[in-house]
Amino acid sequence: MDSSAQDKNLPATAQRLKKARDDGQVPRSKDLSNLAVLGGGAVVLAVLAPSGFEKLRSALQGQLRFDHQSLLKPELATERLIDGFAQGVLLYLPMGVMVLAIVLLTAFASGSWALSTKPLMPDVSRINPLKGFGRLFSKQQLFDTCKLAIITAVVAAVAYQFIASHVELFGTLVMQPLESGLGQLGSWLVMGVSLLLLVVALVAVIDFPAQKFLHAQRMKMSHQEVKEEHRQAEGDPQMKGKRRQRAREMAQRNSIGAVPKADLVVMNPTHYAVAIRYDDATMGAPRVIAKGADLLAMKIRDVAREHKVPVLQSPMLARALYAHAEIDAEIPSALYTAVAQVLAYVYQLKAAMKGQGAMPAEQPVPTVPPELDPHFKKSDPEASV
Structure with a gap:
């Protein structure tokens, strides 16, 4: 010292x-x-x-x-x-x-x-x-x-x-x-x-x-x-990080009960799952009501299928939503277009299932900004020269 x-x-x-x-x-x-x-x-x-x-x-x-x-x-x-x-x-x-x-x-x-x-x-x-x-x-x-x-x-x-x-x-x-x-x-x-x-x-x-x-x-x-x-007053940063991680995990586990209310679940295909809900009368933008990784993702998928909630495979969107959206919070504005594309597909699919419209075409590929994907890596400018 x-x-x-x-x-x-x-x-x-x-x-x-x-x-x-x-x-x-x-x-x-x-x-x-x-x-x-x-x-x-x-x-x-x-x-x-x-x-x-x-x-x-x-x-x-x-x-x-x-x-x-x-x-x-x-x-x-x-x-x-x-x-x-x-x-x-x-x-x-x-x-x-x-x-x-x-x-x-x-x-x-x-x-x-x-x-x-x-x-x-x-x-x-x-x-x-x-x-x-x-x-x-x-x-x-x-x-x-x-x-x-x-x-x-x-x-x-x-x-x-x-x-x-x-x-x-x-x-x-x-x-x-x-x-x-x-x-x-x-x-x-x-x-x-x-x-x-x-x-x-x-x-x-x-x-x-x-x-x-x-x-x-x-x-x-x-x-x-x-x-x-300061450490005694605020707590050890590592311990605070662990407490926040445990709190997030508990919130994710508790959010599984909200999956039946979701409009759709986006998966990646098994590692991440995010449940989205949108009500134009009460919400300004779609909200994430549940999310989880690995075993929690599989649990969200099973609950969604049990309650006939559509489950879509969109790896890039699922990763972006999991990384940047909080539970019971609106999705980031940069993901509005991507979520709107999958919601439109789900609404058309539900209408067709009820006999109120034609079946939609193939599932769209949402437009997700690459920088929001946690797996995205920027290329080295010097390496490309």
């Missing part, structure tokens, strides 16, 4: 991509997922923070209030604990559900999802040291290493710039009132998170198309793989 057949330089076929998706192999960008979690969580937190803070303060006030009834009924402490837990669940559960919805929508929109349980199945090849060592130097690992190094450098630079520009302001927090200090600290926190999300967003914008490109590179196929896939 030549080396070119082993070079995977052809794009993956649709069948290969479908199989990969069924196996759970789809292009996934971890940075896009991180952006969905962090960015979605930040947006949800910013939307729900005011009402959540108010509920949290009211719940805390209720939990810290003690009166005479609390001392007389110790079970109220358990009730307050359960009530506080329920309020916490009602506060955080919507946030978690909304963030999960954002992550799922991001995965569906980017096409990074696959309903498959195969990645969860145990696979011994995954713990193969040789394959693991090979993955260390793969394109994917090299890209991930470079990406992590760049992200670390960018985050470090952004953090240094942010801290360096606010280091003096951090020292003034101790001199500010508590409420204004907390407000200033909150604004700095929002600014820092916004810068972090900006870095993650930029990385995700670069990482998502890069992961699709790397996935396409992993899915590439060699010429041999494409041929093998």
Whole structure:
């Protein structure tokens, strides 16, 4: 096998991509997922923070209030604990559900999802040291290493710039009132998170198309793989030919039952037999309703004689019809004249048998184009010179 057949330089076929998706192999960008979690969580937190803070303060006030009834009924402490837990669940559960919805929508929109349980199945090849060592130097690992190094450098630079520009302001927090200090600290926190999300967003914008490109590179196929896939999808040509041959033979055997409806049977004289029927009211041209070779030809002849269907010996026409006409299909237009000649002879013969006309002359020799005869061989022009 030549080396070119082993070079995977052809794009993956649709069948290969479908199989990969069924196996759970789809292009996934971890940075896009991180952006969905962090960015979605930040947006949800910013939307729900005011009402959540108010509920949290009211719940805390209720939990810290003690009166005479609390001392007389110790079970109220358990009730307050359960009530506080329920309020916490009602506060955080919507946030978690909304963030999960954002992550799922991001995965569906980017096409990074696959309903498959195969990645969860145990696979011994995954713990193969040789394959693991090979993955260390793969394109994917090299890209991930470079990406992590760049992200670390960018985050470090952004953090240094942010801290360096606010280091003096951090020292003034101790001199500010508590409420204004907390407000200033909150604004700095929002600014820092916004810068972090900006870095993650930029990385995700670069990482998502890069992961699709790397996935396409992993899915590439060699010429041999494409041929093998096509062979499996379409079937072996030899087997397909044998199946078509068996189907034709079955159709020919089943067509014997239509012989009694034929107007005539053309034979050669024993190797081929073709039954022809023509109805000018329903057919545009004569049709072949049965055909066969060797034993089937003899069977068609016997059935025709049993039902008094005329059987004519016309070797060239029988061979041409057998080779070029399909069962239940009209005869080829090139054979219209030849079939018309034998049909006219049969109609005259039937009329004479009924006493409605004179007996026809000798059986005509149909005019069959030589190139339609499978036994016809073209003469060599050079040999004739």
